[in-house]
Each structure stands twice: as structure tokens, then as C-alpha cells.
Amino acid sequence: MNNSAQTQSIDPALYATATEAIRAEAKRVLEAGTVAAVVGWQAGRRKGSALPAIVTDPTKADTLVFSPACVNNLALYLTKAKKEIRQKGRLAIVVKGCDLRALVGLMGENQLKREELHIIGVVCPGVQGRGEATMAAKCRECAVHTPEGTDVTVGSLPDLPRFTPVESEELARLEAMTPAERWAFWKEHFARCIRCYACRQLCPFCYCEQCLCDRNRPQAVETTPRPAGNMAWHIVRAMHLAGRCAGCAECERACPMDIPLNLLNRKMAKELKELYGHEAGFEVQEKGPLAQYREDDDQSFIK
Amino acid sequence: MCDHSNNIYLPRLATIEEIVDETADIRTFRLVFQDETVREQFSFRAGQFAEYSAFGAGESTFCIASAPTRKGYIECCFRAVGRVTEALRQLEVGDAIGVRGPYGNSFPIEEFFGKNLVFVAGGIALPPLRTLIWQCLDWRDKFGEITIVYGARTEADLVYKRELKEWEQRSDVRLVKTVDPGGNSPAWDGRVGFVPTILEEAAPSAANTIALVCGPPVMIKFTLPVLERLGFADSAIYTTLENRMKCGLGKCGRCNVGNVYVCKDGPVFTAAQVKAMPQEF
């Protein structure tokens, strides 16, 4: 097992090849008029940085890149929270395997139509964690390096070592806690929340036009960054995402206060898998387990 | 701040003395400050606004709708559309609300002395002009002709119905009231048509005249060209802007239009000033 997972250890040529292929495909579809815009990544000012890019001009296709900094889940830009982008017309999107799960989930929720998208998949050896050359935790246990069901897939996968898992160990530690310890754990983390809503704004599934937490008639959740409201907000969000969250970990990455939000979502996902055999984002499915009732649903929790 | 009067966010308590339902969802409160000193000393100028508290729900921003010349009370007029206004609507005569203010600039009434005035208002936007109308009527000899063009969607949507009657009966005021086509009953004795059209027909002279316009954005949009055709200069047209506010004190960062803070540089602006702003309101 490899404990010092470094994105730097991956051959830069792999990213370069994927970059070229993305540019070529973007140029092709934009020139052909198949799509009005390509949602991808471009390099940022800072060395080794990247940011989401929305390219409409074929001559700008060569600004697109794929690098270890291409962390953002671009599915966000296809949701109705980003109406202005959808209004441009038919869209192409560059996705990693993990991002694709969000797209599939959104299709299941009738937010997107497969036939209206041109999906450029990129085989991904892993992207970087926050501000470092180390590989993001989610990539160390990635099972979707190669996106399936795309219109075109670029890039190739190097031989990757088996990385020391971080996410599953974190989850195991959480599960080993007593309920009281777990409560204390989350209480401490949520107390740090400053209510910047980066978690919500970056989440492809937080596309509600009227978030429960912005409602004030009646007010369901206090809006000020104080322990009770913070706890309520994160619990509401976790429940709302259970069975829908596709595990992209953008909430956790976006959090300026380092709250392990994805851990909460992963715990919920694990429960859903154990209880209902459901895993979000693998097939287009109209209703998740928490949105439907079946006779054979597990009822052991009713005592 | 050990001196408690220094908390600028602290409202003064006022008791609701009278409630008037202007329309199905627009309500007037007559408010009397509980503290006697405040009651005697509170003064404001027409055009200024205040922050009104429904404790437990928060604060909302409205103009002071009564005239500065009427002492001992203030009035506000609101439509129940949000959390605070819904809460205010639940209150009854005798209940207390909080009032912070007066804030903002005001109509430069002294500059209007000796001039004719044309008031143009639509719907719920009469209150910010009504304060000035009454002040002008209380000081009637300081002004020339006073014309009021006021319209709403339907008869039922007209606010201050009793006062409209009073203005109608006065010989020193010309009131032109109107409702949108289809908004009138058979008994309607006013005009039928949109405010800008009716204004154009009423054709007040622009000579030595100030126009004061308040209404929904679409009404303002179509009224300004009419005033221009009638010969009004942009500097002779006044309006008020309403933006979402929290503090009312130039701090919370919400109400700015470009570098203009509506809460402090406004809410009263000339059409010339409004045209010079970024069109983001």
C-alpha cells in the first residue's frame, strides 16, 4: 500500500494527452455547432491551479486543460441553480468518473436529459487534495477511474499503486464511536460552521430554488452561525441528500472551515446501501429509497 | 457605549393607536411613541423612512407616511408580503412595535416654495408622496397649483380612499384618479387608463412646476417620457427608490445602487440623479 499518494508521481504526459484530446473534441463539437458551450476546466493564474471554464468559442477550446488540479465537479453548472449556462443551448461537459455519478443522479431526478448532453469523459488517475500535491482522499479509494456511458472518453489509466485508504478508515473511526461520542464529534465540527453555504452552493444536488434554510415563513432553521442552527442546517442537508449524494466530496472540499461534510454523506450512503441496496449515481433511477415506499422495505427500526 | 442611547440599532417603542385597512392586503398603522419625550421630540422630514420592528420576526423598511406637520404620531403603510410584514399584520390596536429612524434624505420642500406641484403615484406608492402632499396642503399658501394624478389596478387597490375624497372636494387641489382598464365598477367616477396615459391627458403645465413621481418600476418607466414631453426637466422630477435594507444606516451593504447608498443618499432622488446611476434597482 502506498501511503504517500502524490499526484506528482503520476506521469504528466498522461494529463497532457488527455488535455489535447479534450481540446480536440471541444473544438470539434463547437465548430460543428453540435453544442453551444463546453463546460470544462482551464488553468488558473497560480501555478498548478485550475478552475471551471465555460467555452463557447471554438478558438478558445485550447484553453481547456486536464490536470491534477481539475477537482471541480462540473455537474454543478448543468443544474438549474446555474440557469444562465443552461440557457446557452445544448451543452458538452467534461467529466471524471466521479463527476459522472452526479450527472446520472441528476438525470434520475429529471434535471437533465441524457440526449441533450454531449459527455466528454476523461479517464482520471486521481486529482489533488486541497492545496497540496497529495491525492484527494476520495481518489485513493476510487472505483470509477474510467467513466462509463459517455459520448467520448479520453485519456488512459496508468498502473496505480494501491493507496492507503483514508475515507473508509475515517468512516470506520466514526462508526466505532458511541452515539454520545458521535454527537460530540459532530457538535464540535458544526460549531465551526460560519454559514457561508459553500457546501450547498457547490453541491450538484442542492439545486432547490427555495432552500429550506432560506425560508423564513415559517423559519425552519436559524440563519445565524450558532451551534443550534448550524447543527440543524447540516442535519437537514444530510437527510435531504441521503440516497442522492453521489459522493463527489465537493461540499467538504469547498468548506473553508474544514468540516468533514462528506464523511456525513458517506455514512448516510452506506446506511442506504445496507438498508436498501441502493447506491446513488450508477444508474438513472427515478426515485431513491427515501422518496418511495415499498412493502418489502426494512422496518426493523420501528420498535 | 456604556451610555445606552448609543446603540444605533435600538428601536423606540411605539403603540399602534389605529389600524386602517386600505385594501385587502395593505394596512396603515397610526403609531404613538410610548416615551413622552420621544413623542414630543420626534421630528422628521417628508420622504424619510424608518425601520419598523415586529419583535420575533425582524425589521422592515417603509417611509413615514404621515405628514411632518401632524405632530404626536406617525403613520406607516405596508403590504403583507414577507415575514416581518406578515407579523406586523397580526398585531392589533394597543400592541407595541419598534421604530428606528427617521433615516435618509427628504424632499427639499423649501425649494418647492412658490412653485406648482404635480404628484404622480401608482398603487401602494402613494404613501411616500402622501406625507409631502399633506405637508404642502398644511402650508397651502406657499405653493402654486397642486395636481395629484393617482391610479391603481382596480378601485379596491386605491389606498387612502377617504383622503382621495377629501382632496377631490377641495378647490385648491386638482385630483385625477384613475384605475387600469377593467378595474372599475359601474359606479366609478374617476378615469380609466394607465397612470402615464392619464397624466399625459391631464397635461399639467411644466412651467414653474415640480413633478413628484412614485410607483412601481414599470409605471415610472412610462411616466418619465410623458413628463419629458410635457416639458419637465429631469432636475424638476423627484422620485424615491426602494431597495432592500437591513440597517438603514449605511453599513450593512445591501441597498446600494452603484456608489449611491439608498438609505443615506436617498431615498429621494431627482430623475437626473436616477438616470446617472447604474441601472440596477
Next chain:
Amino acid sequence: MAKSISEQNLRLLIDALVSEGKRVIGPRAAGTMTLYGPLTTGEELSPGELPRRSAKECFFPLCETILAYERDKEGVRVSDVDSCAIPETVLIGARPCDVAAAPVLDAVFSWDYRDEFFLERRKKTTIIGLACTKADDACFCTAVGLAPNDTKGSDLFLSPLKEGGYRCDVITEKGEALLAAHGPLFADAAAAEPLPLAEPTLGKLDLEKIRSWLDLHFEDPLWEEIAERCAGCGACAFLCPACHCFDIVDEGGEKKGVRRKSWDACGFGKFTNHASGHNPRDVQPSRYRNRIMHKFKYYVDKFGERLCTGCGRCIRACPVGIDIAAVLEEIDRKGARD
């Protein structure tokens, strides 16, 4: 007048201030990050890393109660908060990019109406700034006219020395008083060599040119180009030392509760939303434009200061990689072309 203070004595100074009953705020380790927080002993001071959040919360807390109300059969009673309870404070080890924001914010919190919640804390706080010796590629204080050893806002100013310890410059009378009260901990400044200062890499920006460009380009394709990707969160504003927008809300029930003032952000979709549903800044580019305009034009028009000290926090925190320094460089270039 320059003095010096050893590393050990600096920590003893904190101990002394704490024992005098002062609130001492400084960079301290907080889990995975460093935050400005109350120090209980000098040992807790951890000046190595730039705190994740700025020092503005020393004067403008994330959330504070501004009044309390109670309602019963007798009527409503409103009670003020006891602001005499705001303690004498020493902010120590704050970076120049954080400290410089404090006097900039004095302007908005004191024009005409004085926000004593902010100003009382300012009055009761003595600031010991610390020269910065470590920049990363998000830092750009020098590009916006500040410096890693800028003393703007500081009462005393520490410069780390190569041999350990600090040179201590007295900037204001307030600083002088603090130093005089703890004279034995300080020595006369020897001719010691300071550690080299941080060197942010971004070139100097022409802020006047940027402002002139902003004057003329309220409408410009740039806003959409940059802000299409903006997700509309408040991370940038909340981490910024100079962003000062806030919300006022009532929390509690009908019978009893408090009114609170808490950080808000102009990037939030509902920030300017009217109860009627009308929203003057209804798309993200118009909200991002307001952010830049407010910092580099509106505030300058009003108060002659800029709401940016180049600390780089928004750049590090932006989850969609929006880089305000790159935006300013772009505007600077455009300004040159116009």
C-alpha cells in the same frame, strides 16, 4: 523609538496581559488550521501560519446580539446589550494585511451613525502587528499598495529577527502605553538583522487605473466571463478582512428573543431580494460585479480607501478558483488599452 523583545518575553507579555484581565487574541492552532482566538497563555500563540479567517472578527464578530426583547401582557420591553462588558483587548501577532483592514472599516462604521459595537471594540483594542516573512502564491499585499511590514492600523509593530526575538516599533500612543506598562519585558533595540520579509509575486497594480476602468465599465462582458463560474457562496466574503456586509435577524419566539447582527455576503442570491420577489442583482455576474465595484470603486468614492489588503484568503478559499488578483490584473490590462 524602537525596542526589542525576545520570543520568551513576548509569551510572558501575553501571560501578563491575560493576568491583568485583558482579552488577548492571537493566532492559535485550531484543529486543522490556525485561527485568531483568545489566548489563555503565551504558549498558545502560533504566529507561523496566516489564520484561516481574518482578524476582523476581533471587532466585527461572526454573530452578535444587539438587543433583547420580551413580550407579555404588560407589553413589549426591549433591552440593550451591556457593551460595557466589551473587555480591554490586545490583538497580538496579527499580519499587516489583517491589521490594515481595521482603520479602513472604521470609515463605514462611523460615518454619520456610529456603530459602537464595532467602534467600542476598536477603542478598547491595542493591536500588535507582526511583519510577514512568508508569502504564498495567493498573497498580493504589495500589489494593492501595502507591504509585509506595513504598520497601518498597528499600535506596536513586531519584526522577527534572524537571531530570534523581535524588533518592536512604537506606532501610536496606545502602543506606547502598553509598552510602558510592560517595560521590563522589552530591551533597547540592538542592531540585529531582521528576517527577510515575505515577497508576494504579483506585480504592483495601478489601482487608480482600475478604478477609472470600473467607472466606465459597469456593463462589460468581463463580469459574465469571470462570474459565470461563481457558485454564489460566501466563503470569499466571510474570510475577507474587509468585507463588512451584515444581516440583522430576530431569533427567538414571540414572547422572548434577541436581535442579532451576523456576517452576510453580497454573493448570496437572496442578499438584495425584495419581499415582493424583485431582485436588483438577480444573476451571479451582477453580484460579483458589486463585490469588485464595492472594494475598488464604491468604497474609494465614499471613503477614499479600498476594501482589499491583498491577504489572498478569497483566492485560497474560492471553491471554483476565482482569483481576485487575476481579475485585477485583467482590469489593469484593460485599463491600459482603453
